[in-house]
Amino acid sequence: MRIEITRDAAVYRAATEKFLSRDFLRHTVIATGIANHVDGVQAADATSRFLSVHAADDTVVGVAMRAGGREVYLGELPAESLRPVAEAFAAVAPGNTGVEGLVADAEAFAEHWSALRGVGHRELFRTRLFRLGELRFPADVTGAPRRAVDRDVALCVRWSEAMLTESGLPPPHPGPSIIRKRVEAGRWWLWEVGGHPVSLVAHQVPAGGWARIGPVYTPPGERGHGYASALTAHVSRILRRRGLDVCLFTDLANPTANRIYRAIGYEPVHDFANFVFEERGAVSR
Template structure:
């Protein structure tokens, strides 16, 4: 096997893109990150080749976890052991790993033992994809592109969403920036009843044939009325006119949201684990 690290984003993309597109929906996270990057400054990127064929790709944008994609047709044990041997030298202060459940847990066990670290599962998720929406009861209201005058409220909602979802903390300044960028890019949508917005949903990580949906949030005072389900349904239906599929991550610990997405037409395609490391 051959280990490659990259200093040029374009070379990395050229090397790994075809490999990642073989499972485009499942690899939406890393493909979406790659599309947003303009350079590899302060970013770690690597690949493993076997007989001149890419069998694994690695990407980390600090301070986030390392995103790992492994071709599981090959020996996962061999690829993980080989990657850890090289990562020990090149990325010793790894905060965590985000990959399929099998890869994440195997990697975490070996890495923590080698580096004398502890590890914990931050979140078990399921990647789901939809290529055709199913009919559901649509609640009162309409889907609209978020407006600049709603930025402050939607920033509050994003912070509440992060806290409730047990995602890694986001400071308000960063949340404000994320909301402003999403509004300017016309990526953030609201579900509105009359003049009142009652839920939000965001489109993200566009790839060649698919696009992601995230930040689905309804504040407690407006829940149990179907607003989020309706927003996701309508946005998915709209996006499927342009893309072959929509993808989203669900928290496996939340059976309610999983059930709702399945009714809309989303089907499970991959279980993923986000694991964090810490000093013992």
């Protein structure tokens, strides 16, 4: 078993595409992370690292990444590679602050990292990956969808920041320049009532025949009217008509989100956990 790490997303895509294509849904985050770097949507970052695990015959058997200054993200990995993968990231990214992956893998990596770096770890949140089955539209939702345009960028930035603040997700967060590029690419949508935006739904760059919905946000004062459900269904239909499969993540601590996505046809696939690393004895907030 051999581990390779590169900063070049294009080289990494060429090396790992066959492996990723076995299950692009499982690797939706890694596939879109690669695409964002290659296409220039995500600015090149000196901290980005793309890791692959190779068998004796050089076949790729595992993948992981640390992209855009975020924490390590685990793709499919052989169980015996988790410690060497943690060691490899510790060597090139000692300032890494967390890990996310399938629950058992993320927990094992966190334990290895804590032993290697002399830090503690705690679970921050869990998410569930859903895929779209039979799409169903909610009935009797007031308003209509429209694609976000340049004049909406400031609103999209404010709502994105509000969503991330509410969720407690760790930084870094997408900045205005990245959101502007994604709006210009036509991937952000608004639901309007009487010409007033009340909800936001976006989707990531398609990769491997899959498009991932997110972020989704409705301001607190506008919740409970079905706007996010209707807009998610609208965007999902557009993506499916383009020949794409559709997926999304939900926060397992948010029963409302998990219920409304199931109601419009999303089906659960995998559960993921995010662990944060911190100095031993640190007080959790």
